[in-house]
Amino acid sequence: MIIRSPFLRTVRLGISSLLLHKLRAFLTTLGVLFGVASVIAMLAVGEGASESAQEQIRQLGSQNVILRSVKPPEDQQSNQDVRVLAYGLTDSDRLRIENTYPGVRSVIPVMQVPEEVRKGTRVCRPRVLCTRSDYREATGRVIYEGRFLSELDESLEEPACVLSYEVARHLFPFSSPVGESIRIGGEYLEVVGVVLPRGPVGQVSIDSSTEVGGDLFLPLSAGRRMFGTTQVKMRSGSRDITEVELHEIIVDVRKAADVPMIADACRAMLIREHNDKDWEVIVPLELLLRAEETKRIFNIVLGSIAGISLLVGGIGIMNVMLATVTERTREIGIRRALGAKRKDIVIQFLVETTVLSGCGGLAGVALGLIIPAIVEATADMPTIVTPQAPALAFGISVGIGVVFGLYPAWRAANMDPVEALRHE
């Protein structure tokens, strides 16, 4: 078959020349194939990992500044049997923030109660959070059934509570908990609603373990009335009594742009008002930015590793092409004698390396799309293949064919025709 387009003719010639050594061509292609596949797979895994990290941070609310009580480092001399340790955030901290910064939408107090939750014989240990009605809005929790806490619950000190989905399923495996009552410590509370968990619903287990995670919300006023602000914990014969007014203060900021400024102001206020470093300030937005930076570094590292494997593939191509050029010295001499210019010889060999690397690239893209799918299915890790990744990897593979083909092609083109024709 005679093809008139000079370029297509050269491509066809390149393919038929490569097919003279099928195994060699195949093995050479493998180098590029794995290089390209690893580029795509690594980017997909990296993208997936950082995306899920970012999602977790986003769930904290990127418009929030979270203040947390932290137990200060223990003193060595306090070796009594009974210790009372008072530390952490206070209502006055909350009020100060609320009254000082106009950019703040709400300042939500959270107190945590270290109590078990029971329904009949079923027990679990969720985070028992005493808070206000605006908690849900600030943290973006979604109502599954019933309602969240209301302002009325707060002012009437209602013994109402809201369960997160995993807690609800654990305590009420077969029915709706709304309207039912549960017991926390010695107190009975009525379930008024259920909110969705933060993780995927499918992961909820209905076994008898108490470690189901999840949350339980009740009005702060009711929580204070029932459980007070002191928490007693028995520990190896001694009693630990801690007194924490608020475990967490969530500052819901109106504009994301104000978040860093308000975070800094909160830090300054806490440094001023607290003698001990019994607090920490968590800024999801900052975490998000840091996660993005981490992702960038991650991508550079993965990219370098993948780049090295592509480089190895390219060197493989160069190696094989140098051998091919030597082997086909005579053919080069013939073509030169029959009118081929140096340029024609260069193009001929470049087309061959490009066909090699291009085929490797295509197969690599296919494999690179399969690997993340397998990783996702078997290792339960999220992966994301961005559309740029295969295009980028394929482009690089073709580029590598050209770059690593140039020297062998140049060698071929600069052979002396007489010498080449004499070559056996």
Place this chain on the structure above:
Amino acid sequence: MTPQTQTEVAAELVNVRRVYQMGSTEVAALDGITHQFGRGEYWSIMGSSGSGKSTLLNILGCIDRPTEGEYLVGGSPVSTLDDDQLSELRGARLGFVFQSYNLIPQLDVLENILVPVMYRDEWPAWALDRAKDLAERVGLGGRTGHRPPELSGGQQQRVAIARALINDPDLILADEATGNLDSKTAEEILEVFDELHAEGKTILLVTHERSIGLRAELTMKLVDGRIDEVVENRSS
């Protein structure tokens, strides 16, 4: 020494030397060759092994350049041409037939015949028909789809001749073209050359075999890179 002909000059050598540097010593493979090959002439270039026949043919074929002196094809001096122009000249005006056929193994008969056309700037409309005609003419009309390894030596050399003719060259250069063939096949190839000569082609045939050399119209004898004698053969 040069025979006086009324014909146009196809190729002219003026005091051509080709010196190989072998370490510190110089070997003059050609040592002052001055000669004119007329258009339409059929020459045999003879001499013992190492006398410089191939070196001369390489210079005539523009794949090698003289160390000294000048070579002119169709009146234009080769020394003024760059590598690309030389390539173009080889493709368009010269036709090579080699001792070991030198076909390209991954191409079939028709593609091999068309190789010199592939390196022209444009693909001429006549190329395919002409290639088929030439294949027919050298007796391979039914085998245009075969690849060289599937052909006998004689058949491969016929393909090579067809390939040399595809661009209708001014000069056909053959270096020991029958050297790898048995005498019967060689005879068939030589008959093709006779026919080409009859059609008016200029042919330069290198051989060390006297019987073959005598078939040409004219014979140049080389000894140690010099022209020893030029004889006009009695045509039978």
